Amino acid sequence: GENVEQHPSTLSVQEGDSAVIKCTYSDSASNYFPWYKQELGKRPQLIIDIRSNVGEKKDQRIAVTLNKTAKHFSLHITETQPEDSAVYFCAAPGDSSYKLIFGSGTRLLVRP
Amino acid sequence: EPEVTQTPSHQVTQMGQEVILRCVPISNHLYFYWYRQILGQKVEFLVSFYNNEISEKSEIFDDQFSVERPDGSNFTLKIRSTKLEDSAMYFCATTSADTDTQYFGPGTRLTVL
Numbered sequence: 001g002e003n004v005e006q007h008p009s010t011l012s013v014q015e016g017d018s019a020v021i022k023c024t025y026s027d028s029a030s031n032y033f034p035w036y037k038q039e040l041g042k043r044p045q046l047i048i049d050i051r052s053n054v055g056e057k058k059d060q061r062i063a064v065t066l067n068k069t070a071k072h073f074s075l076h077i078t079e080t081q082p083e084d085s086a087v088y089f090c091a092a093p094g095d096s097s098y099k100l101i102f103g104s105g106t107r108l109l110v111r112p
Numbered sequence: 113e114p115e116v117t118q119t120p121s122h123q124v125t126q127m128g129q130e131v132i133l134r135c136v137p138i139s140n141h142l143y144f145y146w147y148r149q150i151l152g153q154k155v156e157f158l159v160s161f162y163n164n165e166i167s168e169k170s171e172i173f174d175d176q177f178s179v180e181r182p183d184g185s186n187f188t189l190k191i192r193s194t195k196l197e198d199s200a201m202y203f204c205a206t207t208s209a210d211t212d213t214q215y216f217g218p219g220t221r222l223t224v225l
Contacts, residue, residue: 032212036155043203043216044155051212089155093212098160098167099145100214105154 002027002094006103013080014111021106023090024072030092033066033073034100038087047088048075080110114138116217118204124223128193133220135187135204143207144187145214146179148172148200155203161187194224 003026013019025033031052036044050057050064050073057064063076077084087107091100117136125131137144146158160167161179169177178190187206191198201221205214 034213036216043218046213046215049213091155094157096168098143098162099157099170100147100155101157102155 002101004090004092004101004103006090006106008106009104010107010109012109012111015080015082017080019075019077019080019084019108019110021075021088021090021108022072023074023092023103024070025092025101026071027092027095028068028071029095032093033064034091035062035064035075036089036091036102038089038105040086044089077108080108082110082112084108085110116204116206116215118202118217118220120220121218122221122223124225125194127196127224131191131194131222133189133191133202133204133222135189135206135217136185137187137204137206138208138215141206141208141215143167143209144179144181145205145207146189147203147205147216149203149219150200158189158202191222194222196224198222199224 005024034049037047038044048062050066061078066073087105089105090103094101119134144161147155149155157170159169159173176192181187201219203219204217207214
């Protein structure tokens with residue numbers, strides 16, 4: 001079946017520290033893995049994505065790693081800032097390319 | 113930068129009433145999706161739509177739900193007879209033909225009383 005597991009559900013870090021959020025997926029055919037950031041009452045905003053032909057992608061303070069063998073991918077945020085506080089969702093296509101299956105979300109709090 | 117738009121931003125309705133939620137996709141996008149998010153929970157897939165027909169739908173998308181693109185620009189989600197448990201944020205998302213990236217609209221908060 002289609003499933004995306006996400007951990008942890010909440011994460012509190014000190015400003016300047018790193019944050020890591022992990023997801024696992026069930027469908028080995030999945031080939032696209034986006035991460036969305038959602039601030040309170042707002043739409044999910046794509047922050048980074050990775051495709052299965054690469055193992056890592058970086059964009060300034062944000063990076064995503066993918067392990068296709070283990071079927072997991074992770075979001076890494078370095079030098080966290082208070083404005084990074086939000087709910088982060090991972091997603092994967094599931095068993096078709098016509099939808100995204102979302103993880104349960106991680107509430108990140110960056111303490112000033 | 114082009115954005116997906118949705119109307120209304122907030123809809124309050126009585127149980128049993130019909131509601132229509134509207135989405136205007138980004139102009140060159142061909143794939144359209146509806147998702148819902150119950151307060152404090154994850155985003156859940158409802159339906160995908162391409163070439164004027166449903167590509168895939170979830171178990172949530174039962175007989176009470178329908179989608180259409182009536183005029184070539186708006187993409188609508190209709191709930192025929194709303195239930196209390198339909199209260200949620202409904203997001204439209206769209207994708208172009210040459211990318212997997214789904215761009216989300218700002219959402220419609222549906223409250224069923």
